Amino acid sequence: MAVDILYFAWVREAVGIGQERIDPPAEIATVAALIDWLAARSEDHARAFADRGRLRAAVDQVFVPLDASIVGAREVAIFPPVTGG
Amino acid sequence: MIRILVDAAAIDVAVEMATIEAAGAGAVATFTGLVRADDGVGTLELEHYPGATEAALHAVAASAVERWSLLAATIVHRVGVMQPGERIVFVGTSAAHRSAALEACAFLIDRLKTDAPFWKRETRGSDTRWVEPRGTDDAAAKRWEG
Numbered sequence: 001m002a003v004d005i006l007y008f009a010w011v012r013e014a015v016g017i018g019q020e021r022i023d024p025p026a027e028i029a030t031v032a033a034l035i036d037w038l039a040a041r042s043e044d045h046a047r048a049f050a051d052r053g054r055l056r057a058a059v060d061q062v063f064v065p066l067d068a069s070i071v072g073a074r075e076v077a078i079f080p081p082v083t084g085g
Numbered sequence: 086m087i088r089i090l091v092d093a094a095a096i097d098v099a100v101e102m103a104t105i106e107a108a109g110a111g112a113v114a115t116f117t118g119l120v121r122a123d124d125g126v127g128t129l130e131l132e133h134y135p136g137a138t139e140a141a142l143h144a145v146a147a148s149a150v151e152r153w154s155l156l157a158a159t160i161v162h163r164v165g166v167m168q169p170g171e172r173i174v175f176v177g178t179s180a181a182h183r184s185a186a187l188e189a190c191a192f193l194i195d196r197l198k199t200d201a202p203f204w205k206r207e208t209r210g211s212d213t214r215w216v217e218p219r220g221t222d223d224a225a226a227k228r229w230e231g
Contacts, residue, residue, distance in 0.1 A: 009132055009204035010215045058202070061137035077134060077202075081218040084131065084162075084203020 003070065005038070007048070008079035011055070014048030031057045032066040034076060049078075056081055086157045087146045091138050093165035096172040101159055105177040108157035114186035115177040116194050122169030127208045131164045131173065134202035138162075141201040145193060153189040155180050160193060162203070192229050199226040 002023045007015045028037050035055065039046045049055060057064055058077040070076055086108055088101075098117065105113050120129045146158040157179035167173060176193045180186040205216040 006134070008134055008202070009206070058134070058137055061134070061140060063141075063202075077137070079134070079202065080204060080215065082199065082202050083205045083216040083218050084133070084198060084201050 001072075003073055004075045005034075006075065006077040006079075008077065011048050011079050014044060016044045029069060029071055030066070031059065031064065031068050031070055031076060031078075034070055035066070035078065054080055087143060087150060088157070088159040088161075089139050089142045089146060090161045091133060091135075091142070091164055092161070093163065096161050096163060096175045098172070098175060101161055101175055101177055105157050105159055105179050108179040110156040110179040110186075111181050112183040112186040113177065113179050114183070114190035115175065116190050117172055117176075118174040118194070120167045120169045120171050120173055125209045126169055127210065129167045129169075129173070130206040130208075131162075131167070132204045132206070133162075133164050137202050142197060145196045145200055149178065149189045149192050152192070153178070153180055153185040155185070155189055158189065158193065160197060162197075162201075164203075195222075195225040195229060198222045 002021050004019060004021050006019050012018050024034060024037055028034050035049050039049045056079055057066055059068055059070055059073045060075050088104060142160045146160055149155060150158050155178050159177040161175040163173050176190055178186045178189040180189065199222055207214060207216055
């Protein structure tokens with residue numbers, strides 16, 4: 001099922017786009033698996049995701065750990081740790 | 086009453102104060118954060134996650150309203166490009182007594198630093214860099230747990 005992927009801050013800059021709609025294989029069931037799958041798709045994705053420890057994620061706009069499920073998700077965001085306020 | 090605003094426009098403190106005072110409580114506390122001018126920063130840019138940011142700020146405000154029985158809680162946050170000296174964030178609380186208003190105000194500013202999806206990018210001269218998270222922000226947010 002198609003899912004919107006959003007990127008923010010330096011992750012967005014490294015990937016080169018802020019948003020894309022993709023349709024990952026059904027066996028991609030977690031954020032971490034999605035990141036691995038995306039990293040294999042292009043050099044830009046691979047570079048953006050090189051250090052998994054610096055990545056954070058949200059599924060349908062809720063912050064989640066990288067081992068969280070994406071089954072049924074409509075929107076997954078991948079970004080650096082927040083620095084706001 | 087909870088008011089959340091994430092906007093590129095300048096923060097009008099007079100308008101925000103009037104809104105909080107209109108809640109009619111005995112105590113109002115506010116915090117204003119400014120872009121620091123003393124460390125060579127030329128501009129500060131705030132990126133956020135539209136929709137998720139407002140939801141996160143609303144959740145933090147709702148938890149403060151419940152915990153301190155607030156009559157009003159306001160969080161106004163700038164996004165986009167700012168100059169040193171400009172207001173970046175305004176937090177206001179209204180409660181029956183000063184201790185609740187002050188504590189809730191401190192809680193809101195501590196928690197929004199770690200709970201809301203904002204990212205800062207600083208420009209110094211020709212150098213532009215994303216700001217790294219600070220451990221002191223995590224520690225400040227954690228003191229409200231339990």
